[in-house]
Amino acid sequence: MSEPVAVAAASSPQVPLIRVAGVTKRFGGVQALRGVNLEVLPGEVHALLGENGAGKSTLIKILSGVHAYDEGSIEIAGQRVAFDSPAKSRDAGIAVVYQDLSLVESLSVGANLMLGREPRTRLGFVKKRELMTMVSDFLKAHGIPLDARTPVGSLPFAYRQMTEICKALMGDVRILILDEPTSALTGGEEQILFEAIRTVTDRGVGVIYVTHRLNEVFRISQRVTVFRDGMNVGLFPTAETDMKQLVAAIIGPGHAALHARERTPVGSASDFPAAGCELASVTVAPILTLSKAGNDRLHDVDLTVRKGEIHGLAGLIGSGRTEILQTIFGLRPVETGAIVIDDRPLSRITPAKAIKLGVALVPEDRHLQGLVLDHSIERNLTLPRLPHFSRWGWLRSQAAVQQARSAMKKLAVKAPDSSTYVKFLSGGNQQKVVFAKWDRPRPKLLLLDEPTVGVDVGAREEIYGVVQDAARDGTGVLIVSSDLDELLRLCDRVSIVVDGCVVNTIDRANLGNAEELHHLIQLSRSSNESPKGTSFGAHAT
Numbered sequence: 001m002s003e004p005v006a007v008a009a010a011s012s013p014q015v016p017l018i019r020v021a022g023v024t025k026r027f028g029g030v031q032a033l034r035g036v037n038l039e040v041l042p043g044e045v046h047a048l049l050g051e052n053g054a055g056k057s058t059l060i061k062i063l064s065g066v067h068a069y070d071e072g073s074i075e076i077a078g079q080r081v082a083f084d085s086p087a088k089s090r091d092a093g094i095a096v097v098y099q100d101l102s103l104v105e106s107l108s109v110g111a112n113l114m115l116g117r118e119p120r121t122r123l124g125f126v127k128k129r130e131l132m133t134m135v136s137d138f139l140k141a142h143g144i145p146l147d148a149r150t151p152v153g154s155l156p157f158a159y160r161q162m163t164e165i166c167k168a169l170m171g172d173v174r175i176l177i178l179d180e181p182t183s184a185l186t187g188g189e190e191q192i193l194f195e196a197i198r199t200v201t202d203r204g205v206g207v208i209y210v211t212h213r214l215n216e217v218f219r220i221s222q223r224v225t226v227f228r229d230g231m232n233v234g235l236f237p238t239a240e241t242d243m244k245q246l247v248a249a250i251i252g253p254g255h256a257a258l259h260a261r262e263r264t265p266v267g268s269a270s271d272f273p274a275a276g277c278e279l280a281s282v283t284v285a286p287i288l289t290l291s292k293a294g295n296d297r298l299h300d301v302d303l304t305v306r307k308g309e310i311h312g313l314a315g316l317i318g319s320g321r322t323e324i325l326q327t328i329f330g331l332r333p334v335e336t337g338a339i340v341i342d343d344r345p346l347s348r349i350t351p352a353k354a355i356k357l358g359v360a361l362v363p364e365d366r367h368l369q370g371l372v373l374d375h376s377i378e379r380n381l382t383l384p385r386l387p388h389f390s391r392w393g394w395l396r397s398q399a400a401v402q403q404a405r406s407a408m409k410k411l412a413v414k415a416p417d418s419s420t421y422v423k424f425l426s427g428g429n430q431q432k433v434v435f436a437k438w439d440r441p442r443p444k445l446l447l448l449d450e451p452t453v454g455v456d457v458g459a460r461e462e463i464y465g466v467v468q469d470a471a472r473d474g475t476g477v478l479i480v481s482s483d484l485d486e487l488l489r490l491c492d493r494v495s496i497v498v499d500g501c502v503v504n505t506i507d508r509a510n511l512g513n514a515e516e517l518h519h520l521i522q523l524s525r526s527s528n529e530s531p532k533g534t535s536f537g538a539h540a541t
């Protein structure tokens, strides 16, 4: 595939594909947007950055016809537009790909791409061959490495995402909006996505790229717009800016995280001493031992987490990392092998028992498992710790409010107050609340599944601090993350998971950098390839 189209900076004479000027939006008492501007040129990848609650999703929802705006104007190719429905936005050539994909896993790539617009006979039967030819021609014409006949469920996540992007592009798309597209991807998968983006920008499509992973900005975008508190605080040609300038624009010059960052420069993960380095030495007792543990998703898992150790689980999507956490927390049975938590061999473990033993799980899907959206921040923080906030059967509500306020302050949760319903928070702020739920009192074993997805750069620092403090206090931490820099930065040891099995455990001293770790994951995968493992190459040509 070719190199990205070089797009001239702000002074380009080209008519922007989209021009947002002075747009405002208020939700009740919250002024989400205060007159924001954004321009995207043909063939440009324009990164949109900002801390949690800065207003990025609100603008995306306005552009996609979900919300109406209050003031300002939006032009597409010079024509003023206002969308009162998602259909109108789609008709104007705007397509949005969210993190939660909307594909039907049991159908093929072709059937997914043509869902709802299948060519049919006069009697209403789907013309399958014609459909597959149409899709194959489309994929070939755009240089997309997907096979129309492959069932979507058998594809690695990055290729499903590519299918979703193609679905968006099957119509007459001029502007593609990607909302944190790489949050679940590891290195090699990211590269596939970037190549798909380059293919579409080569055709003149403009891309708005929302992300909290700042290193991506330098790899994929030509310009960057930064929002803070619903306002523009920066427009940079990517080639003329650097990480420090972007971080300062995102979190503001006075933010404590900026100074922490100055002491610990971004990007050199291997320079950071892990929190529990000394504690994690072999002489320290394990808080968790899995020996040859197995169930329908796992087999022969051998794993130990020591007191005060931060232990990472690396692997590709579908490798079984999340299932290991779920099994330890009692959400999946241990059918074979043994599990020992805090010196207690357990024949059967349930979530209630796990919590009693001091195990806490911060799940990946905060909506399904992590939060009650119709409750306040305060109630969400209190629920898992009711005994802690109760005395003689009465809830000590003042103590609960105080803890909620201090957790909100520590993690900079952006909300009017602790009684705000969680459903009204931005995605990243919801994630901070999930995290805060388990911060105090400290668990003995903390299981974290992708803890910083959707979390802004300032809060990420705070979360790292909380994890490291917990480890220093003796908590064993087991963390799943697709962000290899995050694992390298935090972990004393990293175990690689392939097809439901731990195939390798590496000490910090031998971890190397993110590229080396990614290489190791790929290598472990190919040497452990099992018949049920996905072999994408067999499908895609």
Ligand SMILES: Nc1ncnc2c1ncn2[C@@H]1O[C@H](COP(=O)(O)OP(=O)(O)OP(=O)(O)O)[C@@H](O)[C@H]1O
Pocket: 027, 028, 030, 031, 032, 050, 051, 052, 053, 054, 055, 056, 057, 058, 059, 414, 415, 424, 425, 426, 427, 428, 429, 454, 456
């Ligand atoms: N439906 C709503 N009702 C009330 N307030 C809302 C609603 N939607 C968003 N907000 C508020 O508007 C502000 C901007 O939120 P938005 O979701 O746009 O932020 P964001 O930049 O996308 O954040 P994140 O990175 O966390 O996704 C936040 O203070 C949020 O709580």
